[in-house]
Amino acid sequence: MDRRTVIKGLTAAGTLAATGKLAAPAVAQGAKVLKFVPQANLANFDPIWGTQYVVRNASQLVWDTLYGLDSKLQPKRQMVESEEVSADGLTWTFKLRDGLKFHDGEKVLAKDAVASIGRWTNRDSMGLMLKAIQKELTAVDDRTIKWVLSKPYPKITYALAKVGTPCCFIMPERLAKTDPFKQIDEYIGSGPMRFVRADWKPGALAAFEKFKDYVPRNEPGEWWSGGKVMHVDRIEWVIMPDPATASAALQNGEVDWWETPIPDLVPVLKRNRNIKVDIADPLGNIGAFRLNHMHPPFNNVKARRAVQVALSQEDYMRAVVGSDDKLWKPIPSFFTPGTPLYSEDGGEPLKGKRDYDLAKKLLAEAGYSGLAVTCLVAQDQAPLKAMGEITADLLKKIGMTVDFVATDWGTVGQRRASKNPPGQGGWGMFHTWHAGADCVNPASHIAVRASGDKAWFGWPDSPEVEKEVAAWYDAKSLDEEKTTIARLNKAAMEHVVFIPTGFYFGYQAWRANVEGIGNGPLPWFWGVKKT
Amino acid sequence: MLGYIVRRVLATIPVMAIVALFVFSLLYIAPGDPAVVIAGDQASLEDIERIRTGLGLDRPFVVRFAEWSLQVLSGDLGKSMFTGLPVTELIGQRIEPTLSLMMVTLVLAVLVAVPIGVLAAWRAGGWLDRGFMALAVAGFSVPVFVVGYLLAYVFALQLDWLPVQGYTPLAKGLWPWLENLILPAIALGFVYIALIARITRATMLEVLSQDYIRTARAKGLGEGAILFVHALKNAAVPIVTVIGIGVALLIGGAVVTESVFAIPGLGRLTIDAIVRRDYPVIQGIVLMFSFVYVLVNLVVDLIYTALDPRIRY
Numbered sequence: 001m002d003r004r005t006v007i008k009g010l011t012a013a014g015t016l017a018a019t020g021k022l023a024a025p026a027v028a029q030g031a032k033v034l035k036f037v038p039q040a041n042l043a044n045f046d047p048i049w050g051t052q053y054v055v056r057n058a059s060q061l062v063w064d065t066l067y068g069l070d071s072k073l074q075p076k077r078q079m080v081e082s083e084e085v086s087a088d089g090l091t092w093t094f095k096l097r098d099g100l101k102f103h104d105g106e107k108v109l110a111k112d113a114v115a116s117i118g119r120w121t122n123r124d125s126m127g128l129m130l131k132a133i134q135k136e137l138t139a140v141d142d143r144t145i146k147w148v149l150s151k152p153y154p155k156i157t158y159a160l161a162k163v164g165t166p167c168c169f170i171m172p173e174r175l176a177k178t179d180p181f182k183q184i185d186e187y188i189g190s191g192p193m194r195f196v197r198a199d200w201k202p203g204a205l206a207a208f209e210k211f212k213d214y215v216p217r218n219e220p221g222e223w224w225s226g227g228k229v230m231h232v233d234r235i236e237w238v239i240m241p242d243p244a245t246a247s248a249a250l251q252n253g254e255v256d257w258w259e260t261p262i263p264d265l266v267p268v269l270k271r272n273r274n275i276k277v278d279i280a281d282p283l284g285n286i287g288a289f290r291l292n293h294m295h296p297p298f299n300n301v302k303a304r305r306a307v308q309v310a311l312s313q314e315d316y317m318r319a320v321v322g323s324d325d326k327l328w329k330p331i332p333s334f335f336t337p338g339t340p341l342y343s344e345d346g347g348e349p350l351k352g353k354r355d356y357d358l359a360k361k362l363l364a365e366a367g368y369s370g371l372a373v374t375c376l377v378a379q380d381q382a383p384l385k386a387m388g389e390i391t392a393d394l395l396k397k398i399g400m401t402v403d404f405v406a407t408d409w410g411t412v413g414q415r416r417a418s419k420n421p422p423g424q425g426g427w428g429m430f431h432t433w434h435a436g437a438d439c440v441n442p443a444s445h446i447a448v449r450a451s452g453d454k455a456w457f458g459w460p461d462s463p464e465v466e467k468e469v470a471a472w473y474d475a476k477s478l479d480e481e482k483t484t485i486a487r488l489n490k491a492a493m494e495h496v497v498f499i500p501t502g503f504y505f506g507y508q509a510w511r512a513n514v515e516g517i518g519n520g521p522l523p524w525f526w527g528v529k530k531t
Numbered sequence: 532m533l534g535y536i537v538r539r540v541l542a543t544i545p546v547m548a549i550v551a552l553f554v555f556s557l558l559y560i561a562p563g564d565p566a567v568v569i570a571g572d573q574a575s576l577e578d579i580e581r582i583r584t585g586l587g588l589d590r591p592f593v594v595r596f597a598e599w600s601l602q603v604l605s606g607d608l609g610k611s612m613f614t615g616l617p618v619t620e621l622i623g624q625r626i627e628p629t630l631s632l633m634m635v636t637l638v639l640a641v642l643v644a645v646p647i648g649v650l651a652a653w654r655a656g657g658w659l660d661r662g663f664m665a666l667a668v669a670g671f672s673v674p675v676f677v678v679g680y681l682l683a684y685v686f687a688l689q690l691d692w693l694p695v696q697g698y699t700p701l702a703k704g705l706w707p708w709l710e711n712l713i714l715p716a717i718a719l720g721f722v723y724i725a726l727i728a729r730i731t732r733a734t735m736l737e738v739l740s741q742d743y744i745r746t747a748r749a750k751g752l753g754e755g756a757i758l759f760v761h762a763l764k765n766a767a768v769p770i771v772t773v774i775g776i777g778v779a780l781l782i783g784g785a786v787v788t789e790s791v792f793a794i795p796g797l798g799r800l801t802i803d804a805i806v807r808r809d810y811p812v813i814q815g816i817v818l819m820f821s822f823v824y825v826l827v828n829l830v831v832d833l834i835y836t837a838l839d840p841r842i843r844y
Contacts, residue, residue: 041803043613044569050613051571123578165571181581183615201624202614203803204795240696240793241802248683248695249793380806410563410808417567417576432572454575 032233034514034530035255036523037246041239042206045195046183048123051165053435057259057522058237060224061208062103063169063189066094066113067161068224071520073339073440075161076225078217079108079170079190081143089152090135096143099215102172103194110139115176117145117160120168122180126159126443127168129473154476155443163224163437163521164444192216192228192526193235206237221526223518228526231516235525250275250509256530257510259523262382263322269509279326280508281521283336283436287316287387287501288447291429293460295421297373297400298428302366304496308349310359310398317502319386331503334448334492336436341482346490350500359398372403374422376412376430384409387431387501403428416457430457436503437521441481442469442488450497458498464491532836532843536829543825550821551603551814555596558810564588565612565808586612599814608818609811611804618815621800628698629796631708632788633781635716640723641774647724648731648770649758655736663728670725675784679718679791686714696793715792719784723777730773734766741765767838775831782820 040054047059067075077083081097100108114137121127121134136148147156160168170176175184187195193208200206216227238255240246247265249255251272259280261269269275289311291298298304317328331337332347373395377388392402403422407415412430420426438444449469452461468488475481510517516527566583567574574582583589602609608618647667651660687695693714699707738744739762747757786798797816804812835842 043803043807043809044615050569051574179585181578181585185615201795202611202616202621203800204625238697238793239795241799242790242793244680245683245696245791245793248688249697252687252691252695254695254697407562408806410568410806413567414562414564417564417579 032530034232034235034257034525034528036235036237036525037240037249037255037258038237038523039260041203041241042237043202044183045187045200045206047169048119048166048180049183051123053165053522056163056165056167058206058208059167059169059189060191060522061193061235061525062187062191062195063171064100064191064228065160065168065170065224067157068226069158069161069163070222070225075157076219076222078161078225079113083157089154090149092147092149092156093140094145094147096145097215097217098143100190101213101215102190103188103211104172105213106172107142108170108190109142109173110145111142112173112176113145113170114139115173116170117147117168119171119176119178119180120166124159124166124168125446126155126162127166129153130156130159153473155473158443161224162444164435190214192230196234204239206239208235208237209233216526221524223520223524224522230526231529232525250511253511256514257508257517257523257528259508261507261509263320263324263327263507266324266507266509274512275509276512276517277507277509278517278519279505280519280523281436281506282338282519283440283521284503284505285433285436286331286334286336286439286503287320287383287433288431289387289391289429289499289501290416290432290447290458291496291498292422292427292458294419294458295426295428296371297363297366297368300366301496302362303368304499305349306359306362306366306368306398307394308493308496308499309355309362310394311350311499311501312354312394313350313500313502315390315394316387317504319390320383320502321504326505327507328502328504331500332493333489334439334445334497334500335441335485335489336439337503339436339440340478341441341485343482343486343489345486346493349493356398363399368400370401372401372422373428374403374405374426376405376407376415376427378409378412378431379406380408383433384412384431391429391431419459431501435521441485442472448488448492448497450492450495460495460497462491462495462497465495465497536833539829539832543822546825547818547822551600551818552596554814554817555599556592558808558813559592559595561808563808565810568807569613599811603818608815611812612809613807618811621812622797622815622819625795625797625800627700628794629785629789629798631698631701631712632715632719632785632794632796633778635709635712636720636723636781637774637778639716640720640727640777643720644724644727645731645763645770648728649735649763651728651732652735652739653754653758655732660732664732667725667728670721670728673721675718675722675787676791678721679715679788682714682718683792698794698796711792711794715788715794718791719781719788722784723780726777726780727770727773731766731770734769735762738762738766764838768835768842771831771834771838775827778827779824782824 038054042054042058044050047055064079066078066080068078070076079096079100080094082095084093096110102108121131130153133150135150138146140146172188175186178184187197192211192214194211196207196209210230210233216229219226221227243262243265246258250258266277270277291304293299313330321327332344332350333342335342375388375391378384392404395402415427416430418426422428434447442448446456449455450460450462450465452459465488468484468491471484472481475484513531515529518524566579566588570579570582610617611621647663651663654660683695686692694711698711701708744757744762747761785796786802789796789798801816
């Protein structure tokens with residue numbers, strides 16, 4: 001019997017004497033409740049309206065998808081029983097599995113899927129492409145969806161399966177008809193867990209309970225595909241903003257699974273025999289040095305290349321992840337290492353010894369006049385703060401003047417949208433990172449796009465890059481896709497759309513009595529058991 | 532007395548109006564955009580603009596302030612931009628942990644600090660006095676989160692006497708409720724204890740040098756009765772003042788303490804709202820805390836009349 005139990009017992013006896021009421025037992029349901037510390041606060045719960053990863057991660061418990069990706073990033077049927085595509089590739093017919101139910105007891109019907117797809121296509125990049133070529137999206141009967149396009153879209157099942165946000169979650173029609181720019185106010189899905197609205201304290205706790213009428217697929221679960229079999233009755237998301245507290249809580253057994261332990265605390269966790277630590281997501285993250293192509297100095301490609309040839313990914317990655325070499329690797333590419341489309345074509349400027357002399361020469365050729373580079377550095381995001389400090393040093397080393405704006409991520413988010421010159425509320429560069437799952441191909445990889453005004457912040461403009469993106473969408477085989485991605489990578493490197501600062505992993509940690517925790521771009525709760 | 536109370540309550544109205552205008556204006560000019568946070572990293576500028584319009588953030592300052600003011604006057608603090616939940620509901624969810632933490636801290640601080648201050652004054656210049664005052668200096672100097680981490684490490688992780696984090700509602704039992712509050716209350720109360728102890732010592736020293744105390748000793752009263760019945764009562768007014776002012780310290784300290792101990796209180800709600808730029812929540816909480824603080828000061832003023840019969844309003 002441990003000390004806390006003794007103290008509890010003595011005090012309970014005292015309390016009983018004093019109040020006539022015993023303290024409530026805290027361990028009666030311990031075996032069936034999984035306590036999880038997520039990466040961030042679950043402040044809202046609409047995965048179409050709010051595209052944060054944490055919302056997606058929670059949504060996957062409550063809402064199901066028509067298709068789901070497996071560990072090879074291939075779309076596999078989930079709610080769909082079968083699909084047919086016409087010979088001309090223009091008409092897709094999907095048939096839903098039988099027996100699917102929503103948490104309110106209603107059957108999942110094709111019209112629900114149609115409405116959900118409709119809401120999703122208004123917000124997602126692939127969805128918007130599909131909407132642009134859509135001629136008809138209808139429910140033929142209760143289980144059959146018909147989608148007629150004006151031109152073939154071979155990646156339609158990938159679009160419906162991808163983990164990049166927003167994902168195509170299937171909701172009841174009445175919820176899916178909500179304006180995609182407004183939040184839903186009910187959280188009814190057909191996923192393996194139902195959301196316990198009454199227990200939700202945004203910023204503190206979110207709870208999910210097993211949905212007894214969920215019918216998992218027969219195949220074994222694999223990432224977002226296969227059977228989603230739940231072995232716990234209840235999952236509690238305990239929001240802990242302080243990593244030291246989360247670490248202590250995990251060590252003390254007050255929580256079971258911590259999604260994102262910071263590198264500094266991992267050695268402590270590894271020394272604890274009751275805790276297991278492993279890489280969370282094999283698709284990792286790509287750090288980014290985002291430049292503003294609209295204004296000097298980085299409106300000149302030679303100035304961008306100057307930074308590119310001087311930048312040391314090792315410096316950045318050591319600042320972000322520390323001395324653990326298992327956690328990072330250099331990446332002369334915009335795409336995720338270890339994935340089918342990964343290419344290093346054109347990545348030579350990021351390889352080998354860094355060349356400050358060449359950088360200074362390129363800056364001189366670009367006509368750099370000493371204009372300060374406004375660096376927006378979010379101090380409340382540890383990786384970005386670390387990268388920002390390396391950048392300030394790097395830019396000074398190659399002879400640039402730095403205007404270091406230390407602020408919070410919210411302000412960076414606002415200011416990076418400004419197209420004004422840096423001296424008038426604009427910016428020269430900022431750091432961010434991209435989940436590796438979003439960088440496996442151009443579909444979710446908004447950062448590699450170079451469509452000028454319509455591109456992501458920084459507004460790179462390269463018709464060559466955009467040509468290869470279009471070619472990828474039209475590619476009919478994996479080999480063809482690989483060829484276009486190789487050309488795309490080269491073109492994006494030459495244009496310096498942005499500069500990857502390295503590829504890195506994060507850890508996850510869990511109690512040794514929890515089994516079945518795998519790795520992936522999201523925390524998968526199916527198959528997880530607590531003994 | 533009743534007239535005084537009514538006048539004080541009425542006086543809160545202009546105070547609250549000024550606070551409302553101040554906080555609304557501050558948020559309006561502060562950098563950051565909730566629409567950007569809501570839209571997420573992948574969103575286009577058009578998406579962000581649509582969200583901003585949907586939230587009414589594109590309207591002029593005067594229109595937004597007028598609308599919000601009218602809402603507040605009708606008891607509606609608006610809805611969170613992120614959760615869509617009424618601000619009153621969010622506050623209602625989080626108020627118990629914060630009140631519990633503040634109350635336990637206050638009781639602990641007063642029960643510990645006042646006797647320390649009294650004893651330190653009684654033995655002024657001696658080792659007891661010096662020791663207590665050294666502790667008081669430590670209390671001022673060590674940040675709340677450092678104390679919190681140390682307490683959690685020693686009493687939770689190493690000794691396993693208490694939990695590291697969390698909050699259990701009182702309805703689930705007295706001990707579970709208290710168990711989660713002991714370490715946070717000590718961490719939060721450290722600086723409060725230091726402050727009250729020093730003020731108590733200072734005012735007690737002044738009182739103990741008065742003639743009537745010498746008279747009491749000459750009459751044969753015991754030291755206990757002299758210190759805690761006669762002297763403390765006369766020293767109480769400044770002590771109560773500091774306790775009242777210290778409530779503001781508690782409110783501010785609760786923010787850090789709730790983060791360190793993962794207590795789902797108003798402090799954390801405030802921080803989350805600020806980071807996200809959830810304007811209605813920030814405005815609602817600041818208004819509420821301002822009102823509470825004004826009330827606390829009123830209660831302190833009323834307590835004066837109980838402690839010192841010469842004070843009448």
